[in-house]
Amino acid sequence: MRRSDTATQPKFRREPPDSRREALISATLASLSELGHEGLSVRRISAHAGVSMGLINHHFSGIDALVAAAYESLAARLLARSRDPALALVGEPLAALHVYFSASFAPQALDPAIFRTWLVFWSLVPHSPELRAVRERAGRETRVTLETLLSRLRRQPGVCPFKLGPARIGLSALMDGLWVELSLDPASFEPARAVSLCDDWVRALAAGAFPALRARAPGLSGSRTPRTSPAAS
């Protein structure tokens, strides 16, 4: 019909496995972002990808493996979007953190559809070791990114030394909380407000306004440095 009336066009295209896997991952993310948990279905995902249902069990060991792959893909993309521009500014830690915040609260990161998808992953984490492993990997990368940015700030002159780990926990929680609230109710406040709250938090940290986060030995010590060793909690 589309090509010609005499030559029947092929009913489907054979794709290399990697390309098909990627397409299925994209379809999974699209389906989850549209429908939330309702979208987590072999039939819906395959329909979204324009292929038949059986392809999922052909290219993945099951729906769980596909979801884990989709989780990993989305996490990596979101992380890179805020980390890469921030880590590029090596000279000015405060500006780098501001870039990190701005990217984290950019409109594309605040899309409620992304939050819907994320909720599905969160809800699956307690039941699936595979999902839990993905989350741990993503969490570790976020930790090293944030601790790198904070440690650069700490070694700046005039900055009151602070405990790196707990500071990262607090800042990470503040960002997550702002992101959750904005995703659940985009009208509750402006994304710029979220950025300024994070900027303020970092400034207060640098000024030593958080007593419980102050490092004991003010000058040297460097109680903890970001590390890649597996001992990170």
Next chain:
Amino acid sequence: MRRSDTATQPKFRREPPDSRREALISATLASLSELGHEGLSVRRISAHAGVSMGLINHHFSGIDALVAAAYESLAARLLARSRDPALALVGEPLAALHVYFSASFAPQALDPAIFRTWLVFWSLVPHSPELRAVRERAGRETRVTLETLLSRLRRQPGVCPFKLGPARIGLSALMDGLWVELSLDPASFEPARAVSLCDDWVRALAAGAFPALRARAPGLSGSRTPRTSPAAS
């Protein structure tokens, strides 16, 4: 069997509708906390309540109405557990906030089962106007509680005046983010750390360490006061 061999005990007990409704709500919360989304099923909930499936459709208009009622019930209970002891301390705003934080990060509030349940509600909010309304009510109550506590702090002598609304947004986000992280991975840090991070945040706020939150007119003005009018954003 239990009572006597001759007198057959009744096959079921007739309960007044309100009592049965409450029992079904409890069973819903129990089922959700055990199984997450998997627990959101007429059959599972009714089995948990020890009644037959049809009772849910008899006492509620459908599964959605039951879930909304369960959401409201859990939200009210959690809110009261932290609000009531905190609002009781009228004289010392900092201590009252500390009590609020401590109650919010008490072991019973950090039960991962509660988080599983909460995730189900969050994931349903975008699809159900009824759930959205419940969330808005709960959010409003949390807002007035936090703004009451913060406004008491603000009128304390020596406290740098701050914008009430944005401050509440930041503190609320910090608490939510800490709660999410602790619920997803209870081993990531100690609940006491969460409390101290919140305490520190409030102290920094009182010390004027958050530039973007400082009120323009330092002495009077009282830019905003907690209100019950429907204009609250």
Next chain:
DNA sequence: CGTGCTATTATGCGGTCGCATAATAAGCGG
């Protein structure tokens, strides 16, 4: 132009889902 490999589709099975319907029986007022 075959021919084989395998990506892809089509179909079927056992299970669970929410809900509607009809039958049942508990418990109370007479």
Next chain:
DNA sequence: CCGCTTATTATGCGACCGCATAATAGCACG
């Protein structure tokens, strides 16, 4: 002790679920 109200159960229906199986067909290669 009886009958009425209605809370409660039992059952059935259509739809969707994940997955296994077998048939189909694209397409690279000889």
